Amino acid sequence: MLELTNPALLRTQSYINGQWINADSGATFEVTDPATGKVVAAVSDLGADETRRAIEAAAAAWPAWRDTPVKERAKILRRWYDLVIANTDDLARILTAEQGKPLSEAKTEIVYSASYIEWFSEEAKRAYGDVIAPPARDRRIVVIKQPVGVTCSITPWNFPCAMIARKMAPALAAGCPFIAKPAQETPLSALALAVLAEEAGIPAGIFNIVAGENAPAIGAEMTSNPLVRKFTFTGSTAVGKLLQAQCAQTMKKTSMELGGNAPFIVFDDAQLDEAVKGAIISKYRNAGQTCVCANRILVQEGVYEAFASQFTAAVKNLTLGNGFDGHTDLGPMITAKAVNKVESLVEDALQKGAQALVAGGPSSLGDCFYAPVVLGDVTDQMNLFTEEIFGPVAPLYKFSTEEEAVRMANDSKFGLASYFYSRDIGRISRVAEGLEYGMVGINEGIISNEMAPFGGVKESGQGREGSKYGIGDYLEIKYLCLGGIDK
Ligand SMILES: NC(=O)c1ccc[n+]([C@@H]2O[C@H](COP(=O)([O-])OP(=O)(O)OC[C@H]3O[C@@H](n4cnc5c(N)ncnc54)[C@H](O)[C@@H]3O)[C@@H](O)[C@H]2O)c1
Numbered sequence: 001m002l003e004l005t006n007p008a009l010l011r012t013q014s015y016i017n018g019q020w021i022n023a024d025s026g027a028t029f030e031v032t033d034p035a036t037g038k039v040v041a042a043v044s045d046l047g048a049d050e051t052r053r054a055i056e057a058a059a060a061a062w063p064a065w066r067d068t069p070v071k072e073r074a075k076i077l078r079r080w081y082d083l084v085i086a087n088t089d090d091l092a093r094i095l096t097a098e099q100g101k102p103l104s105e106a107k108t109e110i111v112y113s114a115s116y117i118e119w120f121s122e123e124a125k126r127a128y129g130d131v132i133a134p135p136a137r138d139r140r141i142v143v144i145k146q147p148v149g150v151t152c153s154i155t156p157w158n159f160p161c162a163m164i165a166r167k168m169a170p171a172l173a174a175g176c177p178f179i180a181k182p183a184q185e186t187p188l189s190a191l192a193l194a195v196l197a198e199e200a201g202i203p204a205g206i207f208n209i210v211a212g213e214n215a216p217a218i219g220a221e222m223t224s225n226p227l228v229r230k231f232t233f234t235g236s237t238a239v240g241k242l243l244q245a246q247c248a249q250t251m252k253k254t255s256m257e258l259g260g261n262a263p264f265i266v267f268d269d270a271q272l273d274e275a276v277k278g279a280i281i282s283k284y285r286n287a288g289q290t291c292v293c294a295n296r297i298l299v300q301e302g303v304y305e306a307f308a309s310q311f312t313a314a315v316k317n318l319t320l321g322n323g324f325d326g327h328t329d330l331g332p333m334i335t336a337k338a339v340n341k342v343e344s345l346v347e348d349a350l351q352k353g354a355q356a357l358v359a360g361g362p363s364s365l366g367d368c369f370y371a372p373v374v375l376g377d378v379t380d381q382m383n384l385f386t387e388e389i390f391g392p393v394a395p396l397y398k399f400s401t402e403e404e405a406v407r408m409a410n411d412s413k414f415g416l417a418s419y420f421y422s423r424d425i426g427r428i429s430r431v432a433e434g435l436e437y438g439m440v441g442i443n444e445g446i447i448s449n450e451m452a453p454f455g456g457v458k459e460s461g462q463g464r465e466g467s468k469y470g471i472g473d474y475l476e477i478k479y480l481c482l483g484g485i486d487k
């Protein structure tokens with residue numbers, strides 16, 4: 001049994017309309033610890049009917065929340081932030097138990113999640129409108145912003161707390177009721193957030209969690225129900241496209257945070273030790289299971305050998321293990337299926353001529369463990385050049401010129417995060433402007449924070465989360481034309 005200071009945080013029922021409920025069918029599904037394969041909890045397995053009731057409850061609760069003064073909404077969100085921070089250790093333990101990441105990374109995720117609640121508790125008061133210069137003597141133009149309405153979200157397992165927080169915080173701040181379906185692999189973190197939402201005083205029906213294994217059935221209800229005005233998704237590009245199409249039937253407002261294929265470019269004028277540090281953290285955070293991980297490490301030929309030597313030495317020092325073990329740098333991957341997918345990409349690269357600089361691979365620690373791999377002499381003919389690896393595998397590519405690096409970096413259908421290391425101001429300006437990505441880390445390998453606009457271009461999605469831009473996805477712009485002013 002998971003040891004918690006506040007055991008009330010570990011919930012197995014879903015939270016709808018201020019009530020903790022079982023599935024209509026009484027069915028449950030198991031949440032397992034990827035490090036040990038042991039069952040952490042048996043969670044109520046809700047479906048489309050319960051989802052519809054959650055949407056109806058949210059719609060009924062919406063007017064009161066919409067009409068709640070923004071300062072009151074802000075205070076409630078701030079209380080929620082304080083409660084999340086106060087329960088960081090327990091929330092991190094729940095997260096590591098269901099997702100596997102090292103406890104230190106889980107604590108960082110909890111604080112990162114809370115930062116979005118804090119940020120949007122403040123942004124709630126800044127949904128400004130406009131007064132526009134009159135086009136004629138007899139009229140005035142006013143623009144106001146209003147909450148878009150009932151919002152549904154579906155999120156992935158790799159950041160089970162942060163991906164929901166990045167959506168529900170702006171939604172509630174804007175005055176929208178929110179229904180979330182967490183990933184079936186990691187529902188416990190979302191349910192724990194609901195415990196604290198209830199304690200913070202978020203009204204019944206305004207924040208709802210629907211946990212269930214039948215994602216397509218829950219998603220079909222969310223994307224088709226006409227009461228839902230906004231749908232926000234974080235996950236793979238393939239599923240994002242499917243859900244976006246489903247939303248089109250009722251013209252829902254959508255936000256899509258999808259897959260990535262981040263280039264990490266090291267120019268010959270880079271500070272090499274800084275570039276190595278940045279590449280390690282960008283590549284191996286969450287065992288390489290983040291949408292912004294370095295997916296292709298492009299190194300200019302003049303520093304390739306030096307970088308490869310320092311980078312592989314650092315990788316060999318990484319410790320693979322159970323996330324609860326304080327010495328662990330890399331926890332398990334989420335499933336054995338994920339391990340097999342990564343292994344197939346490595347095998348393809350080796351068959352096509354890549355060299356294993358750090359062998360790594362499947363580990364005797366367990367079915368979900370994969371020791372870090374570094375591949376040299378990788379080319380764009382190998383599958384891992386175009387596919388999102390989503391695992392602890394670092395492919396090194398050699399390039400000659402700045403133009404070649406930018407061309408290689410942009411040769412992808414994705415456009416989420418990108419990184420490069422250079423100390424030359426002219427190069428920094430040219431490359432930053434030339435990269436076709438929503439986010440560019442310059443001499444930095446970790447760039448996500450609540451104050452910056454997170455999001456991508458091309459098939460990495462639409463919309464931005466966090467920053468002063470984030471609340472806009474949950475607001476509608478209304479134009480008021482005041483006539484008869486001259487009478
Ligand atoms: N851009 C971002 O901010 C971001 C953040 C995290 C993860 N991701 C991406 O997510 C992917 C990894 O996460 P994943 O494997 O959980 O992705 P996934 O798309 O398989 O699943 C994401 C969510 O969608 C649900 N889902 C799956 N099929 C569905 C369907 N037919 N109808 C409704 N819901 C469905 C899942 O249950 C889960 O909750 C990677 O591609 C990663 O890049 C992107």
Ligand SMILES: O=C[C@H](O)CS(=O)(=O)O
Pocket residue numbers: 158159162289290291292448
């Ligand atoms: O995996 C996707 C997350 O958005 C990564 S981050 O924690 O926001 O950088």
